[in-house]
Amino acid sequence: MSNWTRRRRLLVPMAFAGAAALILAGCAESSGDGGSGKTTVEISGGITGGEADALNKSFDQFTKDTGIKVKYTGDKSFEGNIVTKVTGGSAPDIAIVPQPGLLKSLIGTGEVKEASDAVSKNVDKYWGKDWKAYGTDDGKFYAAPMLANLKGYVWYSPAKFKEWGVEVPQTWDELIALTKTITEKSGGPSWCAGFASDAASGWPGTDWIEDLVLRQAGPDTYDDWVSGKVKFTDPQIKKAFDSVGEILLNPEYVNAGFGDVKSINSTAFGDVAAKVADGSCPMTHQASFLSANFLETKTAAGAAPKIASDGDVYAFVLPGEEAGQKSVEAGGEFVTGFSDDANVQKVIEYMSTPEWANARVKLGGVVSANKGADPSLASSEFLTETMKTLQSDDTTVRFDASDLMPATVGSGSFWKGMVNWIDGTPTDKVLADIQAGYEN
Amino acid sequence: MTAIDEPGIRRATALSEREVKRQEREARNKLTSKGATIAAIVIAIIWTIPTFGLFVTSFRPGADSSSSGWWTVFTNPSFTLDNYFSALTSGGTALTLGQSFINSLAIAIPATLIPIAVASLAAYAFAWIPFKGRSIAFVAVFALQIVPIQMALVPLLSLFSRGLTINGVSVFPGFDLRDADHSFATVWIAHAVFAMPLAIFLLHNFISEIPGEIIEAARVDGAGHGQIFFRLILPLAMPAIASFAIFQFLWVWNDLLVATIFAPSSSLPLTQTLNSLSGSWGAQWYLQSAGAFISIIVPLVVFFSLQRFFVRGLLAGATKG
Numbered sequence: 001m002s003n004w005t006r007r008r009r010l011l012v013p014m015a016f017a018g019a020a021a022l023i024l025a026g027c028a029e030s031s032g033d034g035g036s037g038k039t040t041v042e043i044s045g046g047i048t049g050g051e052a053d054a055l056n057k058s059f060d061q062f063t064k065d066t067g068i069k070v071k072y073t074g075d076k077s078f079e080g081n082i083v084t085k086v087t088g089g090s091a092p093d094i095a096i097v098p099q100p101g102l103l104k105s106l107i108g109t110g111e112v113k114e115a116s117d118a119v120s121k122n123v124d125k126y127w128g129k130d131w132k133a134y135g136t137d138d139g140k141f142y143a144a145p146m147l148a149n150l151k152g153y154v155w156y157s158p159a160k161f162k163e164w165g166v167e168v169p170q171t172w173d174e175l176i177a178l179t180k181t182i183t184e185k186s187g188g189p190s191w192c193a194g195f196a197s198d199a200a201s202g203w204p205g206t207d208w209i210e211d212l213v214l215r216q217a218g219p220d221t222y223d224d225w226v227s228g229k230v231k232f233t234d235p236q237i238k239k240a241f242d243s244v245g246e247i248l249l250n251p252e253y254v255n256a257g258f259g260d261v262k263s264i265n266s267t268a269f270g271d272v273a274a275k276v277a278d279g280s281c282p283m284t285h286q287a288s289f290l291s292a293n294f295l296e297t298k299t300a301a302g303a304a305p306k307i308a309s310d311g312d313v314y315a316f317v318l319p320g321e322e323a324g325q326k327s328v329e330a331g332g333e334f335v336t337g338f339s340d341d342a343n344v345q346k347v348i349e350y351m352s353t354p355e356w357a358n359a360r361v362k363l364g365g366v367v368s369a370n371k372g373a374d375p376s377l378a379s380s381e382f383l384t385e386t387m388k389t390l391q392s393d394d395t396t397v398r399f400d401a402s403d404l405m406p407a408t409v410g411s412g413s414f415w416k417g418m419v420n421w422i423d424g425t426p427t428d429k430v431l432a433d434i435q436a437g438y439e440n
Numbered sequence: 441m442t443a444i445d446e447p448g449i450r451r452a453t454a455l456s457e458r459e460v461k462r463q464e465r466e467a468r469n470k471l472t473s474k475g476a477t478i479a480a481i482v483i484a485i486i487w488t489i490p491t492f493g494l495f496v497t498s499f500r501p502g503a504d505s506s507s508s509g510w511w512t513v514f515t516n517p518s519f520t521l522d523n524y525f526s527a528l529t530s531g532g533t534a535l536t537l538g539q540s541f542i543n544s545l546a547i548a549i550p551a552t553l554i555p556i557a558v559a560s561l562a563a564y565a566f567a568w569i570p571f572k573g574r575s576i577a578f579v580a581v582f583a584l585q586i587v588p589i590q591m592a593l594v595p596l597l598s599l600f601s602r603g604l605t606i607n608g609v610s611v612f613p614g615f616d617l618r619d620a621d622h623s624f625a626t627v628w629i630a631h632a633v634f635a636m637p638l639a640i641f642l643l644h645n646f647i648s649e650i651p652g653e654i655i656e657a658a659r660v661d662g663a664g665h666g667q668i669f670f671r672l673i674l675p676l677a678m679p680a681i682a683s684f685a686i687f688q689f690l691w692v693w694n695d696l697l698v699a700t701i702f703a704p705s706s707s708l709p710l711t712q713t714l715n716s717l718s719g720s721w722g723a724q725w726y727l728q729s730a731g732a733f734i735s736i737i738v739p740l741v742v743f744f745s746l747q748r749f750f751v752r753g754l755l756a757g758a759t760k761g
Contacts, residue, residue: 040621042705049719052533073705074533076715081700088597088701197722270722274507293723296502304503 038093038343040069045096045333046078051292051365058360062350068343072096086111091338094348096146098333099403100134101410106336107137113337115141116345122352126372130397134404135334143334144352147360148369150386151287151329151400152211153315155276158308168316170323172215176246179253182282189256191247192281194267195419200411204269205418206402207329208248208285212240214327215320219396226404232435233428241427248422256281264422273297277305277313285318287331288386292365308381315382317389327396328389331403332369361387369397406438413437498523498729505726523730530727533716534705537731544710545738546624547699548692551631552685558632559639560647560681564669566640567648568655578644585637593701596633600626600702622706630702631692639684646680647673682749690739710735 052074059070135143182190257275273293275281305312354372364379375387402410417434603614
């Protein structure tokens with residue numbers, strides 16, 4: 001007993017002394033790395049997992065040539081945290097912002113630096129006007145686009161299509177006819193979909209609607225819809241809902257491999273990849289990035305699926321009303337600088353060049369809309385195709401509408417509306433509810 | 441005073457002992473029944489199933505996990521340690537899970553010790569040093585518990601990075617955070633600050649219950665505040681301190697928000713890498729099951745080794761009088 005108390009008597013002051021020492025050590029450390037001229041440029045963004053590793057690697061050559069180290073840190077809740085960090089005065093050197101809407105609110109804090117002339121020239125040269133406009137606010141150009149993904153793909157199995165003797169459709173009517181044919185031939189539903197994505201549940205549905213608005217009503221109406229001039233209750237938007245509803249609300253056509261119409265809401269958006277790969281789901285609508293989800297799936301025979309136009313899995317662009325229509329919806333990120341440091345500016349400039357795009361595309365899994373980049377470097381036939389579509393001069397590219405709308409609608413009532421719509425709420429009520437998001 | 445003979449006392453104690461035993465038996469009979477035991481076991485099993493499923497998933501090959509449920513292992517067993525290996529070595533961000541595991545320890549241990557050190561001193565002062573406005577100050581400190589942590593993030597971060605200047609006088613110069621790559625100080629301070637109201641409240645309630653006679657006796661013997669605090673208060677308050685330490689450690693260990701906001705990129709904790717493991721589109725979600733079990737080890741060790749304090753300490757601060 002007395003032994004124990006004596007030991008304790010010693011322990012307690014020691015613990016205090018230790019705590020104090022740690023505090024002091026920590027303070028000293030935080031002021032250690034200062035100095036002039038940044039040797040390590042910090043980038044943060046929402047990209048995580050294997051894509052984050054590849055992003056870090058894409059700067060290897062740059063570091064060798066210039067001696068500037070680049071460190072990317074991914075954060076899943078980036079969209080929320082970056083606003084806190086920037087307002088708190090602790091912004092990273094560079095942020096990779098996935099939504100033009102978020103970019104605008106960051107610019108609003110006054111911390112974002114305008115892009116240099118070199119970056120601006122690169123964007124003029126290598127990207128379309130549409131892309132530059134998304135990085136511009138109030139006539140000033142801030143952020144160059146980085147990578148891109150193409151929305152509005154329909155993933156299918158070329159092998160199964162051959163077995164059923166059907167072809168890739170060229171128009172929307174052909175797609176509906178194809179849906180019917182597959183249902184008759186396979187005896188089951190022909191589409192699958194998954195809207196579940198935690199707090200963001202419903203976003204895969206917004207992509208469906210946006211694709212249809214862009215194809216049926218055209219890019220101009222799409223722009224007006226994004227800016228709020230065309231309301232959700234407008235007949236043109238309702239038409240898009242009705243067209244999507246022909247497939248997604250029809251119990252005969254969905255939800256292949258999962259259950260009935262309502263199971264769309266309980267299926268995670270990435271899980272559909274496994275069902276497309278093993279052949280139990282003939283078609284699903286998702287962006288180009290779904291290709292990443294096929295890496296860990298198996299075909300019915302147990303092998304890894306081959307993503308090729310003659311393989312197990314491939315995708316066609318959702319057709320428009322007429323054959324050969326070239327309006328596509330895309331998503332992408334923007335490189336936003338928060339520092340005037342010469343080395344930081346060098347990194348930003350490098351990221352807008354075709355050299356960087358090539359370095360990153362070569363590492364696999366992604367595509368760039370940079371017109372100077374070489375599509376043949378992409379890691380699969382599918383990604384090469386995607387890149388060509390994005391780079392092509394006759395493709396009209398429109399950014400994901402829900403990312404452009406105000407957050408209360410784009411990542412609020414629109415997402416929620418899609419979930420309710422699948423749950424059976426009448427279309428008119430859903431449209432009125434989504435529109436009401438503008439008043440929040 | 442009426443004198444009571446010894447046998448009388450003995451009889452009385454024997455009687456009361458018998459009475460106590462009878463009551464114990466009664467209570468046991470009332471409180472336990474086979475049905476209740478079975479129900480408790482069934483509930484325990486049902487509650488454990490999701491964790492068990494996650495545990496099984498962490499040992500299944502990724503391709504299996506994304507195409508079939510974990511329960512299929514019973515008919516079609518196939519296990520691998522790959523998930524644990526790739527979870528530890530690939531972080532899905534600038535750090536690997538292994539590196540951030542060390543960071544988590546470096547954050548959680550000081551972030552537990554600092555608030556205890558400060559709060560036990562403050563609690564002693566609030567309980568045993570009479571000064572003007574003591575109760576108001578105590579209530580004010582505890583009232584801060586109401587302020588949601590999210591509201592304090594931006595001001596605190598701004599204080600750290602920009603400092604505080606009032607009317608041209610630099611009250612606090614601020615740290616040069618933008619150039620710091622590896623530093624824990626801000627996270628420690630943030631955690632300590634956010635923990636303070638509850639820590640002071642809990643420890644105060646416990647320390648104020650220590651009989652005043654003991655402290656008076658110590659004072660008569662010539663002990664000052666320092667001696668009273670280190671030799672009497674700290675040893676006696678150990679159960680409360682330990683139970684708060686468990687709370688605080690688990691809270692800091694599981695924290696994602698505070699660390700993501702305050703820690704520089706090389707000092708991010710385990711929760712941050714765990715969150716990033718699945719990748720942008722969630723394609724590698726099965727790695728998270730392995731990562732979750734790696735991260736759960738430390739809280740389990742802490743909890744089981746301090747468990748006896750936990751039960752005692754929980755009641756310690758809770759009831760007064």
